[in-house]
Amino acid sequence: MAADGVCFSGLTDPESGPRGGLKNDPSDALDWCYRSDFCDELIGPRGGPRVAARRVWKYLRSLDRHELVERREACEIAALVAGITFRVYHDEGSADRAMPFDLIPRIISLREWERTRAGLEQRVTALNLFIDDLYGDQKIVADGVFPADVLAGSVNFREQCRGVRPRYGVWAHICGSDLVRDADGTLYVLEDNLRVPSGVSYMLENRQVMKKVFPELFEDIDILPVDDYPARLFDTLASLSPRPADYPVVVVLTPGMFNSAYFEHAWLAQQMGVELVEGRDLIVDDHDCVFMRTIHGFEQVDVIYRRIDDAFLDPDAFREDSLLGVKGLMRAWRAGRVGLANAPGAGVADDKVVYSYVPDIIRYYLDQDPLVPNVPTWRCSIRSELDHVLANIDQLVVKPANESGGYGMLIGPHATRKERDRFKKLIKADPRNYIAQPTLAISTCPTLVGAQVAPRHVDLRPFILSGDQQYVTTGGLTRVAMRAGSLVVNSSQGGGSKDTWIVDTNGEAG
Amino acid sequence: MLSRVAENLYWYGRYLERAEDLGRMVNVNAHLMLDLPGRLAPGWAPLVRITGSQALFDELHDVAEERQVVRFLLAEPRHGGSVLSCLGQARENLQAARDLVPREVWEQTNDLYLAARERLAGPLGKRARHEFIVSVIRRCQQLIGMLADTMSHDHAWDFILLGRYHERADMTTRILDVRSAHLLRGVEDIQPFDQLQWMSVLKSLTAYQMYRRHVRLRVNGPDVLRFLLGNPMFPRSVSFCLEAVAERLHGLPDHEAALVAVGRAQRMIDQADLERLVDGGLSAFVDRLQLELIGIGDRITVTWFRTAPTAAPVSGNA
Structure with a gap:
């Protein structure tokens, strides 16, 4: 992989060719000689801004260093005041830290987004049919499309869910799929998060911050709004209520204040106007109904948006030592007395080996070709593919099937010989647990680093809601690797985020 | 909630x-x-x-x-x-x-x-x-x-105010206790500064200005105590705080036991012999008043925060 695009003096100005004036006054001028060695989200191959980014680019360039730094400070203050923090754990305890926010937005044209959205709807529809089938008749296995041994090796398959039929056949009500753009400009799905995907609150808060700091841009540019997500989420959850009622009692179940995503849990509950509960607030009675402890006594709960992993959900059904969960919750859900989102067991489909079968899954259930492609993936469980991986490990990214957050990965081209040899051993010992993908030249986006604009790698996490209807967020959360050259965008490992604009360029000259 | x-x-x-x-x-x-x-x-x-x-x-x-x-x-x-x-x-x-x-x-x-x-x-x-x-x-x-x-002035608001006035009643009694301690002995010796010192008690509670408006006489011990314990209009007096607590309790479900506890504390103040308190009974009095305040807190906790597990939920579809 090529080195990070750096800014050399003497390079050409992206818009107007060689320049002189600005450079003579280094105190005020920003270094705008931006160049990325990758496909860039805002800047085209010839160095000029892409159509949808044209106005923003021009506007940003009109600001001098002081103005830009001032805006960045305003962003940081707005984020800190709003309490947009996540919790990081280290040896001396834990602390809230603000997630780094970059003020240069990531921009996608509406035309491209419409295609992507259709692809995501298609994908999640197929994934839900797949999960429903796995816990039902397992037709896809009987038909030889999905191998029985892959299913047998899945750590996220929950035997306790066999035979349960959730409403609408939907198991993954909230899905966060990670997209990346490769050198040729294609958006690929890198992974699907079907358990408890997080980040949507940052997406919405980032927009609030941008509106505060750059109001003039929102007046000038046709940026599609994102703020209907909480209402859509509530509608999706309400549609799962087992009791026919006008106002079903919906709650958000959090592991508690010390969870890294607690900010988001509280935020979502507030935005939806529902209670934020912990396991200790809930009990299940002898009739399999769920109640929460309130100042009025015990109130029945219809739908739980749970932000706790399967394993901690119910000490009766899963981990006995869980203090976070609710005794008897699985029993209540199986009896159809409470709706759970996402359904327990939905994680069976976000295993990275299962991922490699998603194109087949889409064809099998929907008889359609995938609209958004998968990254080509070699499965080490298959002999011929295993051989390919071992022979080409220096060019591949190797990932364990069930880790998330970027842990336990090998990036072949960056790894030492010793690391590669260690991974070869790991793979041979447990081939089912590994997949490999080509090293993508993931796209970059201009990012303010110090007082300079530099390219940083980005991904995109849209959120897809499924209940009685389907809904895809307008854009999603753009995560950015703040370190030069880094591909790791996870907030737990120093990643930041950007506002994501879907811009309608209709009426603008192409 | x-x-x-x-x-x-x-x-x-x-x-x-x-x-x-x-x-x-x-x-x-x-x-x-x-x-x-x-x-x-x-x-x-x-x-x-x-x-x-x-x-x-x-x-x-x-x-x-x-x-x-x-x-x-x-x-x-x-x-x-x-x-x-x-x-x-x-x-x-x-x-x-x-x-x-x-x-x-x-x-x-x-x-x-x-x-x-x-x-x-x-x-x-x-x-x-x-x-x-x-x-x-x-x-x-x-x-x-x-x-x-x-x-909205809903139950969430009730609980915030409940905490606020409960705490203030507690702080007022503590300040009274400690601030008045050295005033209650040998009052005669320091006659010229007596008034100044009782003023200092009032000032500790930001009460001096309001005291002057309500009590026109020169500042003296019993009046100061009466004002800080029992004045129904001054928002830092114990009585006022208790009344504010009671007002919040009225809006909450199952409030009877907590109201009884507040009533007991209120009666203690109403029936206090202030002349005698100034002569040396104040500390013991405040100790008993503090116990009543703790009792109110216990009642609040049992009624709304730690509902007993024996109170089984209503079964079936409510």
Whole structure:
């Protein structure tokens, strides 16, 4: 992989060719000689801004260093005041830290987004049919499309869910799929998060911050709004209520204040106007109904948006030592007395080996070709593919099937010989647990680093809601690797985020 | 509303009030030290006694001079009753309940703590200290004002106010106890300063101005006690606070037992023989009053926060 695009003096100005004036006054001028060695989200191959980014680019360039730094400070203050923090754990305890926010937005044209959205709807529809089938008749296995041994090796398959039929056949009500753009400009799905995907609150808060700091841009540019997500989420959850009622009692179940995503849990509950509960607030009675402890006594709960992993959900059904969960919750859900989102067991489909079968899954259930492609993936469980991986490990990214957050990965081209040899051993010992993908030249986006604009790698996490209807967020959360050259965008490992604009360029000259 | 969240809001109200009251105490003490002649000046040690944290203070310091006491009361992180700790606790409690209050209130509470932490990390001269305390008091009052005018006056609001007035009743009795202790003996000896000293008690509770409007006579012990314990209109008197607690309780379900507890405390004040209290019974009286206040807290906890597990839920579809 090529080195990070750096800014050399003497390079050409992206818009107007060689320049002189600005450079003579280094105190005020920003270094705008931006160049990325990758496909860039805002800047085209010839160095000029892409159509949808044209106005923003021009506007940003009109600001001098002081103005830009001032805006960045305003962003940081707005984020800190709003309490947009996540919790990081280290040896001396834990602390809230603000997630780094970059003020240069990531921009996608509406035309491209419409295609992507259709692809995501298609994908999640197929994934839900797949999960429903796995816990039902397992037709896809009987038909030889999905191998029985892959299913047998899945750590996220929950035997306790066999035979349960959730409403609408939907198991993954909230899905966060990670997209990346490769050198040729294609958006690929890198992974699907079907358990408890997080980040949507940052997406919405980032927009609030941008509106505060750059109001003039929102007046000038046709940026599609994102703020209907909480209402859509509530509608999706309400549609799962087992009791026919006008106002079903919906709650958000959090592991508690010390969870890294607690900010988001509280935020979502507030935005939806529902209670934020912990396991200790809930009990299940002898009739399999769920109640929460309130100042009025015990109130029945219809739908739980749970932000706790399967394993901690119910000490009766899963981990006995869980203090976070609710005794008897699985029993209540199986009896159809409470709706759970996402359904327990939905994680069976976000295993990275299962991922490699998603194109087949889409064809099998929907008889359609995938609209958004998968990254080509070699499965080490298959002999011929295993051989390919071992022979080409220096060019591949190797990932364990069930880790998330970027842990336990090998990036072949960056790894030492010793690391590669260690991974070869790991793979041979447990081939089912590994997949490999080509090293993508993931796209970059201009990012303010110090007082300079530099390219940083980005991904995109849209959120897809499924209940009685389907809904895809307008854009999603753009995560950015703040370190030069880094591909790791996870907030737990120093990643930041950007506002994501879907811009309608209709009426603008192409 | 969830029991757990109700408890968080109640403690948010308490800690916010405690931070404000502590701030007032420190500022008023600084003024008294300037007003009174040396041998009558209250010194700084009583402030530690008021907060009931003598043991910890002795562990950390050998002398109780201004510098040590003020740091201890404002900024000591190991002291759970310091202004900084209270603001931190208020923030933590509200964080767990932030979905129930207007967003601006959370933002301001969060910022109040962060700003105080930053300010207290550096050196604190007398003048800067005064300004800092005034800003904490103002911002606490601003928060209550924001809540009063932007939040629905629902049960969440009830619990915040419940905590606020319960805490204030508690603080008023503590201040009365400690501040009056050395006034109650040998009153005759210090006749020329008697009035000044009872004024200092009033000032500790920011009550002097209002006292003058209600009680036109010269400042004297029984009247001051009567005013601070029993005045129904002054918002820092114990009676007023108890009445405010009762008013909040009326709106809550299953409030009978808690109201009975408040009534008992109120009766104690109504029936107190103030002349005799001034002559030496005050300390014992305040101890009994404090027990009643603790009893009210216990009642609140049992009724709304820790509903007994025996209270089985209603089965089937409610």
